Amino acid sequence: MQVPSTGLLRAFSPLYKTTPCLPWTARGCVYQQRASFSSTEQRQKRNKGGQKKDPRITQIRYHLQHPLTPRPLRFSRTRYLRHWTIHRAWQLYQSKLRTQRERDLEKQYNTMHAACEALRLIDNHGMTTQDRARLGEPPQDEGGKEMGRLYRIAMLKHGVWDGVPIEYARIQTDSPGREGWNHAWTQ
Amino acid sequence: MSPRSRGAKRIADALGRANPPNLDRPLLTQSGFSTTTTTNNHVCRSCRQALSQRRYASTATAKATVEAPPITQLSPDGPEASSAPQPIYTVKAGVVVSRPPLITPDPHPFETAYYLYQRRLNERLVLPFTQYFYYKRGTPAFEHWRSHRLRRGGTATRDIGEYNAYTPESWNDEALVGDESGLQTKIVQDLIAEEGRAEEFTGSGDPKFAGLKRRTAADDENNQQSLERSLQRTLYLLVKNKKVKGQSESESWKFPSGTIVGFEGLKEAAQRILFSSLGPNMNTFFIGNHPVGHYVYKFSSPQPRLAASPAAAGTTEKSKASEQAPLKQQLAQEGDGAMIDGEKTFYMKARIMAGQADLAVGKQNGVDIEDYKWLSKDEVEKLVHPEYWSKIRNMLVAQ
Numbered sequence: 001m002q003v004p005s006t007g008l009l010r011a012f013s014p015l016y017k018t019t020p021c022l023p024w025t026a027r028g029c030v031y032q033q034r035a036s037f038s039s040t041e042q043r044q045k046r047n048k049g050g051q052k053k054d055p056r057i058t059q060i061r062y063h064l065q066h067p068l069t070p071r072p073l074r075f076s077r078t079r080y081l082r083h084w085t086i087h088r089a090w091q092l093y094q095s096k097l098r099t100q101r102e103r104d105l106e107k108q109y110n111t112m113h114a115a116c117e118a119l120r121l122i123d124n125h126g127m128t129t130q131d132r133a134r135l136g137e138p139p140q141d142e143g144g145k146e147m148g149r150l151y152r153i154a155m156l157k158h159g160v161w162d163g164v165p166i167e168y169a170r171i172q173t174d175s176p177g178r179e180g181w182n183h184a185w186t187q
Numbered sequence: 188m189s190p191r192s193r194g195a196k197r198i199a200d201a202l203g204r205a206n207p208p209n210l211d212r213p214l215l216t217q218s219g220f221s222t223t224t225t226t227n228n229h230v231c232r233s234c235r236q237a238l239s240q241r242r243y244a245s246t247a248t249a250k251a252t253v254e255a256p257p258i259t260q261l262s263p264d265g266p267e268a269s270s271a272p273q274p275i276y277t278v279k280a281g282v283v284v285s286r287p288p289l290i291t292p293d294p295h296p297f298e299t300a301y302y303l304y305q306r307r308l309n310e311r312l313v314l315p316f317t318q319y320f321y322y323k324r325g326t327p328a329f330e331h332w333r334s335h336r337l338r339r340g341g342t343a344t345r346d347i348g349e350y351n352a353y354t355p356e357s358w359n360d361e362a363l364v365g366d367e368s369g370l371q372t373k374i375v376q377d378l379i380a381e382e383g384r385a386e387e388f389t390g391s392g393d394p395k396f397a398g399l400k401r402r403t404a405a406d407d408e409n410n411q412q413s414l415e416r417s418l419q420r421t422l423y424l425l426v427k428n429k430k431v432k433g434q435s436e437s438e439s440w441k442f443p444s445g446t447i448v449g450f451e452g453l454k455e456a457a458q459r460i461l462f463s464s465l466g467p468n469m470n471t472f473f474i475g476n477h478p479v480g481h482y483v484y485k486f487s488s489p490q491p492r493l494a495a496s497p498a499a500a501g502t503t504e505k506s507k508a509s510e511q512a513p514l515k516q517q518l519a520q521e522g523d524g525a526m527i528d529g530e531k532t533f534y535m536k537a538r539i540m541a542g543q544a545d546l547a548v549g550k551q552n553g554v555d556i557e558d559y560k561w562l563s564k565d566e567v568e569k570l571v572h573p574e575y576w577s578k579i580r581n582m583l584v585a586q
Contacts, residue, residue: 008323063320068353071312082361090301100585107581108479115481119453119533120233126276126531129236144237150278150533151233153452154477165472167540172291175399181289181414185542187467 011055024054120151275492275525276483279532280456281444283479283582284424284471286539286561290401292419292586294371300362303347303369307360310352316343335381345381346374375399411560414543420563421584424544425570426464429555437572442579443556444532453478457535464554466545471537478533480582482575485529492525534582 041051075083121128123146132138230238294302322329336342340349348368350360367373405413414422426443430436445460447453454476461471549556560570564583568576 059320063317064314066315066317069314073308073311074358079358079361086301086304089297093295093297104585108584111480111581112477115478115533118481118483118531119478122276122278122531124278126278126529144234147236148233149450150447150453154454156452156476160475163472165470165540167470168472168538170287170289170540172288174291175401176289176403176415176418180403182541183414183543185468185470 007055008059011059024056116151116154119154120148122150123147124149275527277446277492277527277530279444279446279530280453280460281442281482281532281534282424282457282461282537283442283534283579284461284469284537284539285584286414286422288419288421288586290418293401299369299371303362303366306344306347306369307350307352307362310342310344310347310350311357311360315353318343345378411562411566412543414539414561416561417563420586422561422563423567423583424465424539425560425562425567426556427558427560429557435572437570438575439557440560440570440572441575442532442534444534445554452476453533454535457537461537462548463552464549464556465559466548468545469542470540471542472540473535473537475536479536480534480579482532482534482578483529484532486527489526489528492527534579536582 043049044052047053121130127137129147318329318332322332339345341351341354346369348362348366350368351357352360362368401418403415403418405416406418410416416422424443425440428439428441430439443461443464445456445464447456448459451459454473458473461469544559546556546559562570564580564585567583568580571579
């Protein structure tokens with residue numbers, strides 16, 4: 001049986017490193033390196049004036065070659081039409097999704113705006129000056145002070161970003177966790 | 188030009204309208220300050236109203252800034268019918284508690300098909316898989332991978348089904364209708380089975396699930412109180428208030444709400460209401476200080492406000508004497524009991540991250556909540572009264 005070569009192993013395995021040193025990617029970061037400061041290729045006499053080669057880069061470059069690349073697609077007429085149809089359908093579908101999303105956001109915003117407007121016009125009795133005028137009631141003497149009080153409190157921005165929990169940033173996963181929802185959470 | 192009285196009318200008109208007729212003449216008010224008609228952004232609107240009101244309290248109608256009237260239900264009587272001395276709307280704070288989706292949504296069939304199509308095209312275009320870079324000749328891993336590749340029809344990638352891009356038949360890359368090779372569940376299933384790692388995920392050796400169940404027990408039972416149901420959708424908390432005579436079942440299902448007490452703001456009120464009616468064992472976060480929606484409910488005829496017991500037609504907490512503090516000064520003028528015209532509820536948004544609602548706490552605090560449910564947007568539509576739905580639908584998220 002032929003002994004398998006250790007070329008790849010030597011090249012990529014960290015176990016073959018004799019002395020502990022920083023990885024290749026950290027070269028130039030810390031001054032203790034034996035590598036040169038410059039990134040210009042280094043030529044060596046033992047390579048007959050050729051440049052110093054890194055076997056890992058050599059391996060990667062070798063494996064990135066293939067006689068079958070690049071491979072342009074070749075479609076028949078009807079195949080191309082089907083491709084074009086699929087492309088158009090996808091664009092249409094995506095734009096529909098996008099407009100639907102935008103509309104939903106717009107609706108949410110407008111609802112918020114309307115709620116804030118309604119809040120602004122309200123006094124402690126939930127009446128606006130228009131309501132009172134319509135009903136023939138005189139405007140409140142202290143209408144200026146209590147009118148829109150809740151609105152002014154709602155518009156305060158001090159401390160809104162304090163205490164935002166990290167769980168708020170929980171993203172959607174492909175499947176739920178093993179424990180599921182913690183229904184038994186207590187304060 | 189008709190002679191116009193100085194003062195009230197002029198200020199109010201000018202401040203109210205965007206383009207008043209006399210553009211060039213600056214205004215001179217009784218107090219002496221002058222304002223230009225077109226741009227007057229130095230005073231906020233509520234202060235402007237206060238100014239006009241304070242000065243012209245004797246006039247019957249103060250021309251405030253022209254605003255759209257609040258959204259009200261059409262009552263059969265109309266506004267003129269109310270002859271009660273002090274019409275009032277109860278201002279309430281409500282909460283829209285949402286549990287956001289925990290898992291990614293199921294892809295649309297078109298999406299699945301399109302992604303499979305794209306993966307196959309990609310296979311045709313890119314560099315062939317460099318097997319000797321990843322697998323060492325002569326090792327067991329190499330042999331294992333090789334044999335499985337043969338089973339797949341000669342292709343390295345596991346997510347395009349039985350397609351090989353390097354044979355004379357590679358032109359035939361389109362999957363037919365009904366082809367399930369693009370389905371995520373099938374891909375994962377085959378992958379897990381091939382790797383022989385089913386034990387790691389389920390412990391029961393069933394590669395079909397491989398620990399990646401997207402439906403929970405709550406889904407199968409359709410337990411609408413559970414927060415594990417419908418993991419792909421946003422769930423909203425609805426509560427069932429005590430049924431009032433004449434109301435249908437659907438009218439009693441609403442978002443939790445209650446009256447605002449004292450001088451608290453909306454957010455404080457909403458937090459108090461939520462925790463006192465549904466218990467503190469909910470890890471919630473209230474978003475911002477501003478409301479996300481409102482609902483104006485006008486009673487068909489004015490109801491008297493009852494101090495001891497909650498007002499009719501709505502979730503109100505037991506009004507204690509202290510709650511009347513800010514309003515007493517107004518009520519004292521009238522002398523007789525206040526008549527409530529309706530309710531204006533302003534909703535605050537909150538998110539729940541853990542925990543569950545508890546009806547027992549509400550009962551202790553005297554809140555009349557019979558039941559609660561966590562429902563997605565379309566389920567809310569089915570349950571709730573159509574008129575209420577039309578007012579709250581825009582607050583809710585579809586997915």
